[in-house]
Amino acid sequence: MPSRNSKSWEDVLSHYQIENQSSLALDFTQNSASTEPHKESEQPVSRWSTKLLLLLSCSTAPASITIQSYFPSSLASDSQNVTLIMENNSNEKLPKTLTSGSTNPTQTIYKLSLPNEALATYSGYGLINTESTWDTYKVERYDKLTDVFSQINFPEVLQNLQKIKPINDALGDIKPKTIVRVKSYKGNLERLVFTSDYEKSFEIKPTQTGSYEGAWRRNQFEVRQTRSTFFVKSGIFADAKKNGIPQDIMRQLMAVFDWEVDFSRDVKAGDHATVIFENIYHEGDLISSLDLLAAGFTNSGNMYRSIRHTTAQGLTDYFTPEGREMKRAFIRTPITQARVSSHFNPKRRHPILKKVRAHTGTDFAAPHGTPIIATGDGKVVHITRKGGYGKTIILKHREGYSTLYSHLSKYKKGLKKGHFVAQGDVIGYVGSTGLATGPNLHYEFRKNNVPTNPITAKLPNSMSLTKRELESFKNDSINMRLQLGVLHRLTMERLDSNSDIGG
Known part of the structure; x- marks a missing residue:
């Protein structure tokens, strides 16, 4: 096999892919004006200087410029002069020409057309200040x-x-x-x-x-789905931080599983968590975390999972993979840190009417204007005055439950009949409208329209989605359920599953 130095001139031309076309930048002209024959000793010099110039052009021209040539079989003829011409818009000749051992020039070199400005400016991109x-x-x-x-x-x-x-x-x-x-x-x-x-x-x-x-x-900010798992070793917040999980995401996780796990007492080494959440990026920088999309937590061998879902009514909450709410369906009191001024009593003597009249709810004494919250997710079916109840709101919940809130001073701005509210949403404010001795909230809890004591009633653990909502939930949550399953198996195998997904 011949070495690289033993290649012939034809091999070199083939290596540089120089094409045999006649209408290109190499112009071979017959010097008929000269009658003086070339000497044999001058011919090799002229041919090799031409080859040298051509190779120099090939090596220095930009890769995007195609250099083509045509070498006629009569190149060795004594009467042949070779002129190398490269196209230029200005058609301006360089002052210097190359000769081949004689006083007559054998090649004329033209300037190669190039952009008049630097590439960055020519392409339309300004310089970036990296110190900003x-x-x-x-x-x-x-x-x-x-x-x-x-x-x-x-x-x-x-x-x-x-x-x-x-x-x-x-x-x-x-x-x-x-x-x-x-x-x-x-x-x-x-x-x-x-x-x-x-x-x-x-x-x-x-x-x-x-x-x-x-x-x-x-689209200036990018939302990326992020996944992470970790085992509890020293402390749940410290271990979460080591695995890139923000504190607000951990607070969301604890709120979701708060009904199942007492995070102040029950968490121990060996418990493990799986989270899928959203991070916000801008200009490549991590700005903030957004929502917890799905989570799993294993406590003392008991595994709990939850998936975020928005219902057709626009209420967003967390559900088990089977479609039941993670939270309790109802909370006991619609006012935080309120004092019970009158209990549920079917035989109570009315303080204003001075006769026995069943007290079908519980009264909470609170300052005028104290916010009142919905004790469960529901639909507003009544929001107006109702006799001795004064300004009243009635919410209809699933599975036959309803709640009543009366003696309000005013309703939440914009709240109307037919609106859906979530557990914990403010719906009105404490007042003394109707038959009331002072500012208080009269609250009733009903099952199939029958009042029961809200303080002692056995509240349902959670509500299930309706048949139509359940079908929608299962379709929407397929991806999250699969991810939770895969992440759990990877965690058990002690494999790294932490990652970001853009989009």
């Missing part, structure tokens, strides 16, 4: 706009932004839990972005005139 930094702030409940801009270290910019109507209108959308991000360099604002739902965000930039411009944009 992003800072993030999550708006707190009692923050004002001045507080927000002080937190991001640009308090002086706020007044200028409020003078620009489109930007000032957008600033009104900043509310608790809004994410505000600011990009700056050496104290100069380069970009300001804020979002409350991660789907739509408002972006503000300085202009060349010293003012600012802003516009709403979509």
